[in-house]
Amino acid sequence: MEKGFVKIVECFNITGIGLLTELQHNENGIPPDTEIVDLKTETKWTIAKRVLSDTLLIADSEIIFDCETKHEHIRHSFKTQKDREIAVEKELERRKNGIYWYLIKRTDKKQNLKPEIGIKLKIKTTPQQSTVVKNK
Numbered sequence: 412m413e414k415g416f417v418k419i420v421e422c423f424n425i426t427g428i429g430l431l432t433e434l435q436h437n438e439n440g441i442p443p444d445t446e447i448v449d450l451k452t453e454t455k456w457t458i459a460k461r462v463l464s465d466t467l468l469i470a471d472s473e474i475i476f477d478c479e480t481k482h483e484h485i486r487h488s489f490k491t492q493k494d495r496e497i498a499v500e501k502e503l504e505r506r507k508n509g510i511y512w513y514l515i516k517r518t519d520k521k522q523n524l525k526p527e528i529g530i531k532l533k534i535k536t537t538p539q540q541s542t543v544v545k546n547k
Contacts, residue, residue, distance in 0.1 A: 412437045412509055417447055417532050420510055422525045428514065429459060430525060435510045438534065440476020446518065447532040455518040455535075456526060462512035470499045474506050483514060 412418060412435050420433040434441070441447075445458045460481035467473035468484060475482075489495040505511075517524060526532065 413531075414438070415534050417441070417534060419526045419528055419530050419532065421528065424524060430456070430515045430517075431462065432513050432515045432526070433510055434513055435508065436534075437509050440479040441513065441534065442478040443481045446535040447515070447526075448535055449526065449530060450533050454526070456515045456532070457518055459514040459516050462514055464502050464512070466495065466498050467502050467506075472499065472503060472506075474511075485512065 414437055416436070417438075418435040420435050422430055422432045425431050440461070441458050443458055443460055446455050447458065448455045460483055461476075461479040463473050463475065463482055463484040465484050465486050487498060489498060515526075
């Protein structure tokens, strides 16, 4: 995955929560309030927070980036310990491929609600990120 971009792997509209979106990226995390933009249509979404996997949290294997200061987590239940072990392996493989869950929100209520699966979106610099860069 190209630096400065995210790819939409999956996206679900969860009533009362927002857009639960699986993003693939090669960044060291994506902070809250970061805009992601479709360069063709100029449609924008904002990262609300990272969503952590309790499966990996319990296994003490979840990757947490310092810049991702707001978190939520997804709970899973499994019928057997073997099912849990398989789920952990699958999630670890996703992390190796730079795939993480985030809650995103649309910036304009008139736009399409969900980004298209497979689309690449440009990560825009947030005001906090530009301040940090200038102060270095």
